[in-house]
Amino acid sequence: MIWNEKFETMSRGEMRDWQGRKLGEMVERIYHNVPFYRRKMQDRDILPGDIRSVDDLKHLPFTTKDDLRDNYPYGLFAAPMSEVVRVHASSGTTGKPTVVGYTRRDISIWSEVVARMLCSAGVNRNDYIQVAYGYGLFTGGLGIHYGSEKVGATVIPISGGNTRRQIQLMEDFGSSVLACTPSYALYLAELIEDLKIDRDKLKLRVGVFGAEPWTDNMRGIVEERLNIKAIDIYGLSEIIGPGVSSECEYQDGLHVNEDHFIPEIIDPDNLEVLAAGEQGELVFTTISKEGFPLLRYRTRDLSRLNYEQCRCGRNLVRMEKCLARSDDMLVIRGVNVFPSQVESVLLEMGEIEPHYQLIVERENNLDILEVQVEVEGQFFSDEVKKLESLRNKIKNNLESTIGLSVRVKLVEPRTIERTEGKSKRVIDKRLS
């Protein structure tokens, strides 16, 4: 089922024209409203009128997560705050989060793109959708929520956690659609099996899963254990949240809502734009958002683009499922974690840079993050209670910065491998 025939099946030629026009308007707007972008464009001797088509994109500057950090919290907003009706936040590379904002119209756009996604997954007004993505500053919960209301499904805004209750209500409320992270879906599947719940009592039919990388292998396991169709969805709060792209029934790449978000693939080292079919870093330009429009935002996700028409009838370009990144960001239980966040917390606690390492494992389908810190110098104390108190302090500081519960282990000096160049900060033991 296609929600928006006009745009989802628009010919490539018409789409290019549309994008060119919207891009020109967007650049005009940000040039005047966002000092950061005006400066960058002036540095390159670019005026808004110079940007007339999608081909001109390559002349425009990139935007990175560090730019967002440097302009915390509202420095990159293109609309006055009196028109911003919502803010959301996600992890930053240091202690401060990344803040995004939406005008009323942006919320409407967001609902539209998520509605397309749900409709494509076969969700309609007769469905009961259990939204088990976190509600709050995270864009997952509210993003799926508004899109589901638009489609007309009955929304069960259960958010994350409390798994037994999730299953109880899944049975009692008759949930037919599940929205959560793929690893949480597996976690639910296991508990359903442990509780020996009769699968016929559950009305689950389809799931829309994202917010973390997952392989086709994992998809097969989720589909088998929950007896549902598992659809891959992709999004990031900087671009809008969930709704950037999603799979159709043929599950051969994720259709990008490119009438709103123009994708490019670049070489992460020399920043050159790559041809369709080549793997590289995914970059998006938002051409319709008013509150927080971004030019060529570097997602750090690795993917490739496919412009061929899909069997489903849609002409929207497809991106390959993202399984790797060009930076060191981790996704743990759906939350973005940067090793540099850990570093900034530890540095605040002492004068010298401690040696630390992040170990990520999956136990019982839940991601566990363990931070190992070497006990040396100012960290060493002769008393057990002081070391335990130190460990708890590190744990609490990390948890409040990252927004995720972590394990902290104090280890002996030299436990963490020393390397010549960049230290290997992360050991990810999860099997994809």
Next chain:
Amino acid sequence: MLIKQLSVFLENKSGRLTELADILGEAGINMSAMSIADTSEFGIIRIIVSEPDKAFEILKDNHFSVNLTDVICVSIANKAGTLAGALRALSAKNISVEYMYAFSAGTKALVIIRTEDIKNTLEVLKESSVKLIKAREIYQL
């Protein structure tokens, strides 16, 4: 009167303790007293050795997490009730003990004590009737 005690942080990995003992042994350093405080994840080994500064350097060179902590050693008669008497001298002045380890031999018992303000504790004990052992004496035990 302040005695330098070696404190070493060890993870609960088998073989580490043996390695530690080996290194000290090979360096000709003798241990006079020792205790281990353990938790589920790590242990702190506290040792009185013959040459604390030398031992500190050697262990540091071998990448151990090691520190020198000031402690006091008192000598009491090896009889029932004497420990209580010695501790009363501390509690009377509101001094709390962080940790302690002791051993009896013959007519005497030696008690190694660590408190939060060790220098103040030293002064308090000097004024009491409790007998303090000199660092030199305990290193050579």
